[in-house]
Structure formats: structure tokens, C-alpha cells
Amino acid sequence: xxxxxxxxxxxxxxxxxxxxxxxxxxxxxxxxxxxxxxxxxxxxxxxxxxxxxxxxxxxxxxxxxxxxxxxxxxxxxxxxxxxxxxxxxxxxxxxxxxxxxxxxxxxxxxxxxxxxxxxxxxxxxxxxxxxxxxxxxxxxxxxxxxxxxxxxxxxxxxxxxxxxxxxxxxxxxxxxxxxxxxxxxxxxxxxxxxxxxxxxxxxxxxxxxxxxxxxxxxxxxxxxxxxxxxxxxxxxxxxxxxxxxxxxxxxxxxxxxxxxxxxxxxxxxxxxxxxxxxxxxxxxxxxxxxxxxxxxxxxxxxxxxxxxx
Numbered sequence: 001x002x003x004x005x006x007x008x009x010x011x012x013x014x015x016x017x018x019x020x021x022x023x024x025x026x027x028x029x030x031x032x033x034x035x036x037x038x039x040x041x042x043x044x045x046x047x048x049x050x051x052x053x054x055x056x057x058x059x060x061x062x063x064x065x066x067x068x069x070x071x072x073x074x075x076x077x078x079x080x081x082x083x084x085x086x087x088x089x090x091x092x093x094x095x096x097x098x099x100x101x102x103x104x105x106x107x108x109x110x111x112x113x114x115x116x117x118x119x120x121x122x123x124x125x126x127x128x129x130x131x132x133x134x135x136x137x138x139x140x141x142x143x144x145x146x147x148x149x150x151x152x153x154x155x156x157x158x159x160x161x162x163x164x165x166x167x168x169x170x171x172x173x174x175x176x177x178x179x180x181x182x183x184x185x186x187x188x189x190x191x192x193x194x195x196x197x198x199x200x201x202x203x204x205x206x207x208x209x210x211x212x213x214x215x216x217x218x219x220x221x222x223x224x225x226x227x228x229x230x231x232x233x234x235x236x237x238x239x240x241x242x243x244x245x246x247x248x249x250x251x252x253x254x255x256x257x258x259x260x261x262x263x264x265x266x267x268x269x270x271x272x273x274x275x276x277x278x279x280x281x282x283x284x285x286x287x288x289x290x291x292x293x294x295x296x297x298x299x300x301x302x303x304x305x306x307x308x309x
Contacts, residue, residue, distance in 0.1 A: 003276040006150050012288035019295045020061040034302035035064035035092040042072030047098050057291045072102045080113050087115045094120030094298035117305050120297045134182045139297055144176040146289025147229050154227045154278040159184040164201050166190045167210035172231055176208055214264040218271050225277035231286050232266030
């Protein structure tokens with residue numbers, strides 16, 4: 001069998017278009033534009049690229065977009081002041097602190113400083129708590145929201161299915177597991193110390209992979225016909241490795257030759273294509289959905305805060 005590819009880029013375009021239409025409607029009928037601030041500490045290249053993509057997507061959707069860039073040696077006190085400025089700015093509806101933060105800064109203290117009603121990525125411990133008890137008032141992190149949308153687009157009913165979350169991070173693994181539970185899946189969380197890992201994952205009707213290990217999940221990890229969501233993004237300039245992995249997919253090799261680099265997911269994509277029923281590509285899968293979901297969360301927070309709905 002050949003899996004159907006879940007094209008996150010195309011689905012994200014639909015979501016961003018809808019956000020843009022709703023934002024324009026809010027401006028026309030209520031006189032405000034939803035506002036998003038991304039706070040970045042330091043200049044990690046991957047984070048900087050991601051912040052630029054968020055800013056560009058927000059502006060294109062008609063949202064107010066603000067990027068606050070701070071030096072890596074900033075004190076916790078000054079970072080808290082920068083967050084407080086955005087907390088008290090009535091034009092801003094959503095605040096995101098780009099992770100990871102430099103060593104020496106208490107992540108929990110910083111995330112707790114973002115007002116709950118402006119916590120666009122759901123990382124304030126209060127929102128984490130609401131998600132853990134599946135209270136309807138929570139805002140969920142953007143990547144898990146995007147993952148769930150991709151699963152829905154497969155057409156596979158989640159209720160009653162066995163879902164395996166491979167990875168237990170606070171950003172992806174745990175919140176995704178909670179969202180799957182909310183939709184009545186039977187959920188198993190796996191990690192590096194799970195015994196007989198391929199045996200567990202190959203029983204999954206829905207397999208979400210977020211471990212940061214390129215090409216780790218090969219065909220023996222995947223159940224025939226499963227929905228496979230690959231969250232991993234691993235950069236490579238190794239042409240021989242690209243040729244080895246994509247020997248039956250010359251289009252990927254040609255892309256590498258044009259760019260001089262490529263990305264691998266945590267799933268061995270060609271092997272996944274042969275085994276899964278649905279699979280996300282890397283790039284073009286979860287990444288675009290994360291940004292689209294962030295804009296959707298910003299819109300939701302704006303309506304809650306300004307219109308009480």
C-alpha cells in the first residue's frame with residue numbers, strides 16, 4: 001500500500017485564510033485587530049527563523065504582529081518587565097515566549113508571568129492544569145492543536161482507537177496525549193526507556209512521533225494503515241544520507257541538490273509511505289500547522305477578552 005500524504009501546508013493555508021476573514025470581520029464590526037507578540041531571548045538561528053515565519057503569517061492574516069527581541073544575557077527581572085509590558089498592552093491579545101530560554105532563566109517563572117487570558121501557546125501552568133483535567137476553558141499549545149487537525153483531516157475516527165504518543169515533552173507529547181484522551185482515544189505515552197518500543201508503537205492506530213531522533217521510526221514501528229504524524233525536524237547537509245534514504249524518490253534528491261540541504265523527520269518517510277494509511281511529510285506537515293494554529297489561538301483569545309465569548 002502507499003500512504004495518503006497529509007499536506008500540512010495546504011491545510012494551514014485554509015486555516016490562515018479563515019483566520020484572516022474573521023480578523024477582517026472583527027475590525028469592521030468591532031473596530032479592533034487581534035494582536036500577537038512573540039518574545040525572543042537570544043538569537044538561536046532556528047528560533048529566529050521560526051519567529052520570522054510567525055510574524056509574516058500573522059501580518060498576512062491581517063493580525064497585529066509584534067516581535068520583541070531581547071539579548072541572551074538579559075536578567076530574569078528585565079525579562080519579566082518585558083512580559084509585563086505586553087500583559088498591560090490592550091492592543092495585544094496573545095503573548096508567546098519563544099523556547100528554549102537561555103541557561104539561568106527559570107522557564108516556569110517566565111511562562112507563569114504571561115497572563116492566562118493572553119497565553120496564546122497554553123504554557124502558563126494554569127492553562128496546563130486546565131488541559132490536564134480537560135476543562136473546556138483551556139488554550140492548548142499550537143503544535144498539538146495542529147496535530148489534532150491533521151488527524152481529523154485523515155477522516156479516521158479517534159474515539160476508541162489506540163493512539164501512541166512517542167515523546168513526552170511538555171510542549172508536544174503530554175498536551176497531545178491529553179487532547180487525544182479528550183476525544184476518547186486509548187492513549188499510550190512512550191519514551192526512550194519504553195521496553196519493546198516497536199512492539200508498542202506498531203499496535204497504534206494513530207502514531208504521533210516527537211523524539212528529535214532523525215529516521216528513528218522505521219516500518220517495524222508502524223501498524224499497517226495507521227495515521228502517522230511526524231513532528232520531528234532534523235536538518236542535514238549529508239548528500240549521501242539523502243541519497244540512501246530517498247533512493248526510490250528522486251524528487252527529494254533533486255530538491256537537496258538545488259538547496260544543498262534537506263530535512264529528515266523522526267519517521268523514515270519512504271518506509272512510512274509503504275506501511276501507513278496516512279502520513280505527514282517533513283517539511284510541509286506539522287510545521288505549517290503549528291503557525292496556523294497559533295494564529296487561530298490568537299483570534300480565539302481576542303474574542304474571549306474583547307467580546308466575552
